[in-house]
Amino acid sequence: xxxxxxxxxxxxxxxxxxxxxxxxxxxxxxxxxxxxxxxxxxxxxxxxxxxxxxxxxxxxxxxxxxxxxxxxxxxxxxxxxxxxxxxxxxxxxxxxxxxxxxxxxxxxxxxxxxxxxxxxxxxxxxxxxxxxxxxxxxxxxxxxxxxxxxxxxxxxxxxxxxxxxxxxxxxxxxxxxxxxxxxxxxxxxxxxxxxxxxxxxxxxxxxxxxxxxxxxxxxxxxxxxxxxxxxxxxxxxxxxx
Amino acid sequence: xxxxxxxxxxxxxxxxxxxxxxxxxxxxxxxxxxxxxxxxxxxxxxxxxxxxxxxxxxxxxxxxxxxxxxxxxxxxxxxxxxxxxxxxxxxxxxxxxxxxxxxxxxxxxxxxxxxxxxxxxxxxxxxxxxxxxxxxxxxxxxxxxxxxxxxxxxxxxxxxxxxxxxxxxxxxxxxxxxxxxxxxxxxxxxxxxxxxxxxxxxxxxxxxxxxxxxxxxxxxxxxxxxxxxxxxxxxxxxx
Numbered sequence: 001x002x003x004x005x006x007x008x009x010x011x012x013x014x015x016x017x018x019x020x021x022x023x024x025x026x027x028x029x030x031x032x033x034x035x036x037x038x039x040x041x042x043x044x045x046x047x048x049x050x051x052x053x054x055x056x057x058x059x060x061x062x063x064x065x066x067x068x069x070x071x072x073x074x075x076x077x078x079x080x081x082x083x084x085x086x087x088x089x090x091x092x093x094x095x096x097x098x099x100x101x102x103x104x105x106x107x108x109x110x111x112x113x114x115x116x117x118x119x120x121x122x123x124x125x126x127x128x129x130x131x132x133x134x135x136x137x138x139x140x141x142x143x144x145x146x147x148x149x150x151x152x153x154x155x156x157x158x159x160x161x162x163x164x165x166x167x168x169x170x171x172x173x174x175x176x177x178x179x180x181x182x183x184x185x186x187x188x189x190x191x192x193x194x195x196x197x198x199x200x201x202x203x204x205x206x207x208x209x210x211x212x213x214x215x216x217x218x219x220x221x222x223x224x225x226x227x228x229x230x231x232x233x234x235x236x237x238x239x240x241x
Numbered sequence: 242x243x244x245x246x247x248x249x250x251x252x253x254x255x256x257x258x259x260x261x262x263x264x265x266x267x268x269x270x271x272x273x274x275x276x277x278x279x280x281x282x283x284x285x286x287x288x289x290x291x292x293x294x295x296x297x298x299x300x301x302x303x304x305x306x307x308x309x310x311x312x313x314x315x316x317x318x319x320x321x322x323x324x325x326x327x328x329x330x331x332x333x334x335x336x337x338x339x340x341x342x343x344x345x346x347x348x349x350x351x352x353x354x355x356x357x358x359x360x361x362x363x364x365x366x367x368x369x370x371x372x373x374x375x376x377x378x379x380x381x382x383x384x385x386x387x388x389x390x391x392x393x394x395x396x397x398x399x400x401x402x403x404x405x406x407x408x409x410x411x412x413x414x415x416x417x418x419x420x421x422x423x424x425x426x427x428x429x430x431x432x433x434x435x436x437x438x439x440x441x442x443x444x445x446x447x448x449x450x451x452x453x454x455x456x457x458x459x460x461x462x463x464x465x466x467x468x469x470x471x472x473x474x475x476x477x478x479x480x
Contacts, residue, residue, distance in 0.1 A: 052374035056313075085328045104408040152298075
């Protein structure tokens, strides 16, 4: 799932997954909070693969992620952000693994095998490819074909789009193809792999979507104030963040 | 304010970290890094205008007009000098091109290893932390890592981490009580803040420490620059 922390995340899509009671999903991203926390809360996911799952100092940790992992309902495949990127790059590059630089004494290195450098003597960590079935991205603009423009930081969205088998986009606006063509250099997602594109204004809320809107501290707090599954169901029914 | 002083713990730590950046070529800050944000901002104003500021947004040398509460906020992606992707910034780390990085840990041990992963008891997960974000890669591959931590107690500064999320080139560890440096593979005190004592540091550190000189105090110039820039006291958000 695209974006990072509260920046341009597919938040409305995550809520719809929860509303439809999807189960047994595996989700990955370098650094996540609201979307992954909500999917843990709604019992949609079996596994989270990420380098960091938490809000920042303003809101504190991701309580439902934390509880779900602590009580064993969700498996946390702990990565470094770079090994998430490396796994996606291997898939994007069509190779079985990606060699990565030294991770020191980090326990994260123990998840991965090492291979001999065929041109030298040293051993190198090899992160296996992860080819997601879907990349779910929220973008500012797309046309009906799914050609999409991203403004501001891409985070891992482009790598995800290259690595995944298929793409689903939510977009602030669906525009005429000519508008995308006029900004073709910003159109980093080509439509040919896009299975579906859905217009969802405010689709990243309570997160931000540069340059249209900032994240809403009030709405993030409203979500974090939900204390039980019933509360979550009511929150989801109203179809707003 | 700290008793009998005209500054807060956050301000003291920011200034202590900013002064470590005087000769840095570039500096990286990650997610949830408010104090490093202010330290870098201040260092660029006062000590090192050529310092290259790298962050998660990918935009080099951001010029935010006011401090954001989130250190991945799109405000940091405005008005910078050039753009990299986040993956490319990690590639710089992998290539050994990062000079200074700011990292933090829930537990920090006498070797300077830190834990942001979890604590287990008898093979069972007890507390899940946030994960170390980019730190497993960044810590061993940056030339100088500065760890900051707003808590200084025996639960934080432990003899040995129960899990090592990251290890590597620790240059300084900055807390509300003291500054450590790494010497012969161990953390030793570099300085003790003027409003605390060796006894207090000892009582709150889970490994042996010896006396050290006093950390220099912030100047009125440093404090007024910070306070003018940050009228909403966002610098206190980690406390």
